[in-house]
Amino acid sequence: METLAAYDYLVVGGGSAGSVLAARLSDVDDVSVGLIEWGVSDQHDERALLLRRWPEMLESEHHLDYPCVEQPRGNSHILQARARILGGCSSHNGMIAFRPPARDLQEWVELGARGWGPAELLPYYERLATHIVPVAPAHRNPYLRDVIDAAATALAIPVRERWNNEPLVDGTGFLELGYYPSTGMRSSASVDYLHPIADTRMNLDLILRTRARRLVIDEARRARAVEVECDDGSLRRIEARHEIILACGAIDTPRLLLLSGVGPGEELRDAGVPVVHDLPGVGRNLCDHPEGLIVWEAKAAVGSIAASGWDAIIAVRLDDTRSAPDILCHVPLMTFAEHSERMGFVTPEPSVSMTPNVAKPRSRGRVWIGSPDPERPPLIDYRYFTDPAGHDEAVLVAGMRLARLVADTEPMAHWIAREVFPGPDVQADDQLSALARATHSTVYHVCGTCRIGAHDDPAAVVDPQLRVRGIDGLRIADASVFPTITTVNPVVTIMMVAERAADLIRSRNA
Numbered sequence: 001m002e003t004l005a006a007y008d009y010l011v012v013g014g015g016s017a018g019s020v021l022a023a024r025l026s027d028v029d030d031v032s033v034g035l036i037e038w039g040v041s042d043q044h045d046e047r048a049l050l051l052r053r054w055p056e057m058l059e060s061e062h063h064l065d066y067p068c069v070e071q072p073r074g075n076s077h078i079l080q081a082r083a084r085i086l087g088g089c090s091s092h093n094g095m096i097a098f099r100p101p102a103r104d105l106q107e108w109v110e111l112g113a114r115g116w117g118p119a120e121l122l123p124y125y126e127r128l129a130t131h132i133v134p135v136a137p138a139h140r141n142p143y144l145r146d147v148i149d150a151a152a153t154a155l156a157i158p159v160r161e162r163w164n165n166e167p168l169v170d171g172t173g174f175l176e177l178g179y180y181p182s183t184g185m186r187s188s189a190s191v192d193y194l195h196p197i198a199d200t201r202m203n204l205d206l207i208l209r210t211r212a213r214r215l216v217i218d219e220a221r222r223a224r225a226v227e228v229e230c231d232d233g234s235l236r237r238i239e240a241r242h243e244i245i246l247a248c249g250a251i252d253t254p255r256l257l258l259l260s261g262v263g264p265g266e267e268l269r270d271a272g273v274p275v276v277h278d279l280p281g282v283g284r285n286l287c288d289h290p291e292g293l294i295v296w297e298a299k300a301a302v303g304s305i306a307a308s309g310w311d312a313i314i315a316v317r318l319d320d321t322r323s324a325p326d327i328l329c330h331v332p333l334m335t336f337a338e339h340s341e342r343m344g345f346v347t348p349e350p351s352v353s354m355t356p357n358v359a360k361p362r363s364r365g366r367v368w369i370g371s372p373d374p375e376r377p378p379l380i381d382y383r384y385f386t387d388p389a390g391h392d393e394a395v396l397v398a399g400m401r402l403a404r405l406v407a408d409t410e411p412m413a414h415w416i417a418r419e420v421f422p423g424p425d426v427q428a429d430d431q432l433s434a435l436a437r438a439t440h441s442t443v444y445h446v447c448g449t450c451r452i453g454a455h456d457d458p459a460a461v462v463d464p465q466l467r468v469r470g471i472d473g474l475r476i477a478d479a480s481v482f483p484t485i486t487t488v489n490p491v492v493t494i495m496m497v498a499e500r501a502a503d504l505i506r507s508r509n510a
């Protein structure tokens with residue numbers, strides 16, 4: 001197979017982590033960096049650049065929808081959105097920008113991720129190039145102001161102006177977002193890390209419209225190259241002199257490892273893939289935030305004033321001894337009700353909704369492959385609401401009741417004509433749970449499928465230096481390395497992980 005190019009460092013995946021990694025690694029002039037991205041550049045696509053237009057990205061040519069397998073206790077119709085474009089999910093999400101709670105990072109350390117605690121990781125928040133600011137006054141929707149006031153009254157929680165400069169506990173308010181209020185442009189990983197250098201940094205190549213199909217691993221178990229499919233359909237090799245760093249995200253990073261013969265041996269043999277290295281943890285420990293839905297008919301339209309359309313939140317602990325919220329209830333301006341509509345519920349016009357999510361779910365799933373064919377989609381089993389103690393189900397029901405309480409409180413109450421889903425007749429816990437679980441959505445926060453762990457942890461995929469166990473010259477730096485899911489939206493944590501990964505790689509190879 002012809003070699004297309006060779007670099008000192010080869011980053012696979014140009015998303016929220018890969019864009020950061022490529023920019024930081026190429027800061028050193030005498031180091032060459034190649035960034036492989038399946039999709040195109042976002043530089044001239046206003047759907048990707050303007051934050052308010054993010055819903056258009058979910059229906060664009062850049063969007064991948066991965067289905068899931070049957071969910072016995074959850075919604076089997078979940079489609080996992082992945083972005084095939086420079087900037088990855090940071091080019092098509094709402095850029096809700098939370099610094100990770102210190103307790104989440106301490107939990108990582110307790111699970112074997114030495115060096116990833118608050119003292120080591122939180123300083124990287126200040127290093128981010130991302131422009132994180134509160135929703136600007138001009139973008140603060142009057143309806144959302146009323147919801148915030150109602151939540152503060154109903155739940156006896158404070159209204160917060162900032163979320164990232166103090167411990168994250170109970171509160172409600174407009175969010176902090178990664179965006180530029182004067183232009184409405186999103187502050188994605190590509191916008192702030194790659195756009196300023198893309199045309200001037202000669203030691204960085206953006207290898208776009210190029211799909212990574214497999215890793216080339218030699219007999220000594222060293223990752224040497226990536227087999228890619230170019231835009232013209234040809235297959236080539238791109239080589240790495242020092243290291244390959246995978247940043248394809250929590251679905252496609254384990255998928256690429258599995259296609260390359262790295263993963264649970266029995267699963268690989270069942271899929272018809274020769275086993276290169278039996279690594280049991282690849283694809284396991286999948287975490288995600290499940291999100292409920294309540295829909296009301298509104299007395300009047302809420303208007304179009306917004307930064308992203310998902311600009312406000314309610315954060316609540318169910319137990320005062322907890323150091324972080326159990327429920328994060330997003331308050332969108334638009335109603336996404338395809339799952340309730342699938343069950344026959346009609347969404348009125350106008351409508352309003354809330355989406356309470358389980359902030360620290362305990363259920364764990366997996367991702368795997370059923371074939372050696374890279375064209376076959378991955379197999380995803382979230383195993384939603386399967387934790388033995390029933391924690392996730394109980395929190396979801398509590399979130400639904402919390403949302404109802406806020407909606408019954410002024411000044412939100414004067415916006416509400418009637419509840420249409422689940423409906424006022426659905427009151428018992430088991431009824432509410434059944435409907436909520438059948439219609440819940442994902443918040444697209446999948447993580448944990450190649451987790452960090454101690455050297456003697458057989459379920460860990462990478463060590464605390466992010467090196468893949470048993471394979472030389474290969475690291476992972478994306479959401480798949482999270483030992484557990486963060487309480488909050490993870491995009492900022494992903495970029496912080498990438499910033500620290502760049503430091504680890506440079507110090508190792510200095």
